Amino acid sequence: MTPQPNPQVGAAVKAADRAHVFHSWSAQELIDPLAVAGAEGSYFWDYEGNRYLDFTSGLVYTNIGYQHPKVVAAIQEQAATMTTFAPAFAVEARSEAARLIAERTPGDLDKIFFTNGGADAVEHATRMARLHTGRPKVLAAYRSYHGGTQQAINLTGDPRRWASDTGTAGVVHFWAPYLYRSRFYAETERQECERALQHLEDTIVFEGAQTVAAIILETVPGTAGIMIPPPGYLAGVRALCDKYGIVFVLDEVMAGFGRTGEWFAADLFDVTPDLMTFAKGVNSGYVPLGGVAISGEIAETFAKRPYPGGLTYSGHPLACAAAVATLNVMADEGVVDHAANLGAQVIEPGLRALAERHPSVGEVRGVGMFWALELVKNRETREPLVPYNATGEANAPMAAFGAAAKKHGLWPFINMNRTHVVPPCNITETEAKEGLAALDAALSVADEHTA
The missing domain is CATH 3.90.1150.10 (Aspartate Aminotransferase, domain 1)
Structure with missing residues (x-):
């Protein structure tokens, strides 16, 4: 045009x-x-x-890209059929969006909790982890961004956190690998990986593993600098989480849905987290939508115990219709x-x-x-x-x-x-x-x- x-x-x-x-x-x-x-x-x-x-x-x-005609048409069609409906009901667009997302997530991340965007997805992922483990603390990297809501901004590692950092949010920060500006005096990727993992384990031990509910990492950090984790790092974090009974959360809000040349960046590293947050690319941002993909074990925690959280617009039909169309476009094209x-x-x-x-x-x-x-x-x-x-x-x-x-x-x-x-x-x-x-x-x- x-x-x-x-x-x-x-x-x-x-x-x-x-x-x-x-x-x-x-x-x-x-x-x-x-x-x-x-x-x-x-x-x-x-x-x-x-x-x-x-x-x-x-x-x-x-x-x-902007204004993809098939996604625009899907939003128009959904608006003509059902513009909105409360989240407690089963709605076709919502169910289909959840099914298509679950088909693409790694491992058994088959339950989808919908949010309005990435920040509240992180809020709910950390809440689920704390309730699942009964522990208060969450570990997050310094070079990271997880959103602008109160918990998410405290998890964030970059300077946008500073003005809102309460120091009482149950968050502990650590250094993730970044060889170009290594905090570990590393000269090779292998050294950077080994030393970063040792630093993380030391942090867990000195904080008290029994107090740590979750470790959250952007699979590939976004606004913090697009630092690709060295080989073995994410697998090493997975192993530490298993060793200490900690929930592993991967934030795929920016890296997910094709951005890294895979459906999810986790696929690049053959790693499956316990919880995965997403937003942005799930429907190309055409209508606000985010969510948490939940493992079977954590979903089981809330099988007969109510999950204490929700959103008025969780799984909004217009947003979910846009997601269905986007995922189909991505597959077809x-x-x-x-x-x-x-x-x-x-x-x-x-x-x-x-x-x-x-x-x-x-x-x-x-x-x-x-x-x-x-x-x-x-x-x-x-x-x-x-x-x-x-x-x-x-x-x-x-x-x-x-x-x-x-x-x-x-x-x-x-x-x-x-x-x-x-x-x-x-x-x-x-x-x-x-x-x-x-x-x-x-x-x-x-x-x-x-x-």
Whole structure:
């Protein structure tokens, strides 16, 4: 679709936004939201007629792009049949969505508890783990993000937690593996894996294993940096959980539903958790939906004991109809295999070629349609291009990089000193190469800030 400029409407949209919308994670008077006129496939555009290739997939959720006609039609059909119904009833769209999700989850994660999104999925997963074990504590990694609700934000490891951290939420943080910036003085992946697992076991022992209900990890951390776990790490965490009677929770909110070139990132590591949270890609974000996939053992805990939790919109028919259509589209169109193949054949070699040309690129890492470039001032010292959690003038180099990307028609995903490459999982090869070319141009601006 060719965007048609309409600045007058755009100005009205922007004025109403500035007058009445309170934006998340923002100082309200310091932001300038783009007024978006439309979106289709891998692109969106503004009211000035500027079109952008979306290398963010929204917030890493439009796994099949914007406005897929089959999903739009499914939502319309469901709205004409039954727009909503209470969660205590059996509804066709809800039942079918649960069945299709359970077909794809690993192991015996066959019971699906629906939520409105990823944060409340994490809330309920941790509640289930505590009730199942009778223990109070949950262990979570420092470099992580699990959501913005009270429990989920305390589980989160990145700076978004700090303002809301009560210190009494029963959360203990630990270091997960990250060889590029190792906390364990490791020189190889094997060392990083072994030392990270020893650190985690030490944490369990010193906290008192009998007090630890769950360990929660993003299978592949998302906004924290897309650090692929080294071989053996997740299996090692699984073994520690079994050894100490701890519930293993994998957060697949961002990594799930094709993003890593598998239905779930857990499939890359042949690991089955006890609970798995999901959201985002389950229906490409078309209608809010999340959930918890539950193992047989934990489901049995609540077979005759009521589970003390629920949501008014749990398994909302419009959201579930969108999920059914999305999962069928992904299967029919081979989206998961496409993400794996395009990632291996186009995205990875393209990004590694950029790293060869640009001194600002310290590391390339990722899989499928889930990649990160770590930008640095100096490759030898690995000093980040901007300081940790930088704002204002300290963040100017990354701001300049982002502006350059947008100037070249690419909307980038930027977090701290990284740019993530997370386009829709069904992006075409031509579109992917267009995005890589825009990245190439923008990285020249980042290079100006290297030593």
